[in-house]
Amino acid sequence: MNKASGITDMTDANTSVQKDHLPSAAGVLTNTQSHHGKFICFVLSLTVLPYEQSMCLQPLLEMKNLSLTAGDRLKVKGIIQHDAERFKIELGCDTDDIALHFNPRFDDDADGSVIVCNSKTRGSWGDEVRDTHNPLHRGREVKLELTLAGDVFEVALPDGQQLQFPNRENVDVINYVRIAGDFKLTSFKIC
Template sequence: MHRSAAPNRKLDSSFGEPAFASPSKDEQQLLAVPFCGSIRGGMRPGKKITIMGIVDPEPDGFDISLTCGCDDVALEVSARFEDRQLLRNAHVSGSWGEEEMAIPFFPFLAGQPFRLEIHCEHQSFRVLLDGQPLFDFCHRVRSLTSIDTIQISGSLSLTKLN
């Protein structure tokens, strides 16, 4: 998350309401990591994204980002296995903000499945893992509907996106 500029962003897939509609045909190919897809209509309070996956057997880390097209990053979640940290940050108007790292425990295990939910609320994103609250991240991007892209990369396999 110590980047000087926004990463190169490119759309490969487009999904429908509520956040995504995972097609059954060629689903494995569409959910290949690194993954980049559209959030139709952008984010808004009440909208939820569910990411189901399996951590690689020997993971380094992975990143999940909600972005405004190729510009601002509204939320970047970075799981780092070596130091067991779950970092959160945003990249707005050309610069990264203050990184948040406090969590009660490191929730991911090598080789294990997970279900991560990102709930968009009025003031923040509420993130749950396997149904348990993990952290809240206050919105730093003003226009929630401009958050229209999800990107996932790193040491994991995706099984489903809703």
């Protein structure tokens, strides 16, 4: 842990960020890569908390200053805690403007095991979309792939099914990613 910044190096959390994304001691990533035939450089502000500190949906991973566009994919791999209540993956502009809130819940009051998707605009949540098809299970490893596909977000689920959620605010660039909750993140890849 870098005491000056309060940021934990990803190697301390046994987490990998792939595609040439290696953390510096200060928790800031710099990457230059070819993207759609153009060389781009972006700086990511990254915070990874150790698994034990991730209670109350505190972020396991928070990335800012991204520049993800239609067709870009996020591959997330991890283990759902054996006593998990929920976890979330959020994509958007910042904490007040979330284009996709993907929130598997394992003991929801209304529907039991459910996947809830939503969006937040200027700090206000929209209407929840609830899907009772939840192939995610407590205590198991999971691989998810999230894609901004223009007017919808697509989430590839481990059973081969695909969940779609509308891009309600027509966001064309994702600058912010947050993963939090009862989940041990083991790999995060941008492709």
